[in-house]
Amino acid sequence: MFHTSLNTPATSDGRYALASYGWDEGRTAEFTPHAEQGLLPGRVVRVDRGQCDVVTSAGVIRADTEFVVPRDPMKIVCTGDWVAVDPEGDDPRYVRTLLPRRTAFVRSTSSKRSEGQILAANVDHAIIAVSLAVELDLGRVERFLALAWESGAQPVVVLTKADLVPDPVTLAHLVQDVETSAPGVPVLTVSAMAGDGLDVLVGLVRSGTSVLLGQSGAGKSTLANALVGEDVMDVRAARDIDGKGRHTTTTRNLLALPGGGVLIDTPGLRGVGLFDAGTGVGQVFSEIEELAKGCRFADCGHESEPGCAVCLAVETGELPVRRLESYRKLMRENQWIVAKTDARLRSEIKKDWKKKGAEGKAAMEAKRGRWR
Numbered sequence: 001m002f003h004t005s006l007n008t009p010a011t012s013d014g015r016y017a018l019a020s021y022g023w024d025e026g027r028t029a030e031f032t033p034h035a036e037q038g039l040l041p042g043r044v045v046r047v048d049r050g051q052c053d054v055v056t057s058a059g060v061i062r063a064d065t066e067f068v069v070p071r072d073p074m075k076i077v078c079t080g081d082w083v084a085v086d087p088e089g090d091d092p093r094y095v096r097t098l099l100p101r102r103t104a105f106v107r108s109t110s111s112k113r114s115e116g117q118i119l120a121a122n123v124d125h126a127i128i129a130v131s132l133a134v135e136l137d138l139g140r141v142e143r144f145l146a147l148a149w150e151s152g153a154q155p156v157v158v159l160t161k162a163d164l165v166p167d168p169v170t171l172a173h174l175v176q177d178v179e180t181s182a183p184g185v186p187v188l189t190v191s192a193m194a195g196d197g198l199d200v201l202v203g204l205v206r207s208g209t210s211v212l213l214g215q216s217g218a219g220k221s222t223l224a225n226a227l228v229g230e231d232v233m234d235v236r237a238a239r240d241i242d243g244k245g246r247h248t249t250t251t252r253n254l255l256a257l258p259g260g261g262v263l264i265d266t267p268g269l270r271g272v273g274l275f276d277a278g279t280g281v282g283q284v285f286s287e288i289e290e291l292a293k294g295c296r297f298a299d300c301g302h303e304s305e306p307g308c309a310v311c312l313a314v315e316t317g318e319l320p321v322r323r324l325e326s327y328r329k330l331m332r333e334n335q336w337i338v339a340k341t342d343a344r345l346r347s348e349i350k351k352d353w354k355k356k357g358a359e360g361k362a363a364m365e366a367k368r369g370r371w372r
């Protein structure tokens, strides 16, 4: 979460201000029918119970989300959404519609209700921070990668605190280990402390919207501060303590960066589980899926089946056994989540049928259609 006194970059031309939040020509086209109704475009920078803060060409406004709260928790307004809100003068102002999401981060909730929870929308780059100060946990990196691929965003791994690995040979080996676990993903090394490698990261986040993922202590806040160029992370406490009455800071989860690009940080993104991320897992282990095409059986489980190309690759040393085990683990975990979700949907539908009898059947059919 950013606690910031930075203002909305505003010019006399409202469109330009929204462009610094990621507005583009595609959005202009999507918004045309809403503009004709006199609604204002804006991007959600923060959501709290029933309301949200939306940055518009007229600054940040508060809007009610009552009209766009559907039964499907995946469609709830979230940070990063582009929305249409009531024009100035209306009080209260409502979010009237959501523009289509290009990407979405979803996590499984830890609660018994095993539905997905939407964390952030319209993210282009998922920056996965991994600390070089502790032993590499490649399984964890792969989990974050699966989540990132599944969202539709392009993952990037940033190995942080490179100053703590002064030996270039050791560093090269660590980078190589991560690269082997992250096919198709750029791997950068940075040291926020020494200021090394930041220029590459700055160049990357300059376009589109980025999120920082990674374990606590990985160096995300430090990176965010380096990208924003001022201490925006967790500085509010310090300001409150200094007793100078500076209460001008606002809390938001989405920030336009001074050099271009947008950064999202929501608390929920920091410790995420997979949610129906089968596609994402497949992308993390693309070399295994590629090998599997050579297995004799189309439904090969790569355990000890005859003619298993994946097992053969492990035997010849082409595929590290750790990768195969990690792949199995994430696939199993994902299947379990999917099964749990389906079971809940099934029982909910059944309960409803019993209650409403045959009359309700048609309605439930329609509902099931919507869930797909």
Ligand code: GDP
Pocket: 129, 160, 161, 162, 163, 164, 190, 191, 192, 193, 194, 214, 215, 216, 217, 218, 219, 220, 221, 222, 223
């Ligand atoms: P977060 O929990 O992911 O937001 O991690 P923080 O940004 O709070 O960083 C965790 C710790 O790592 C802090 O004590 C930072 O000072 C330290 N740290 C961050 N970046 C670097 C770096 O480039 N080099 C070194 N040596 N320490 C760093």
Ligand code: ZN
Pocket: 292, 295, 296, 300, 301, 302, 303, 305, 307, 308, 309, 310, 311
């Ligand atoms: Zn196989």
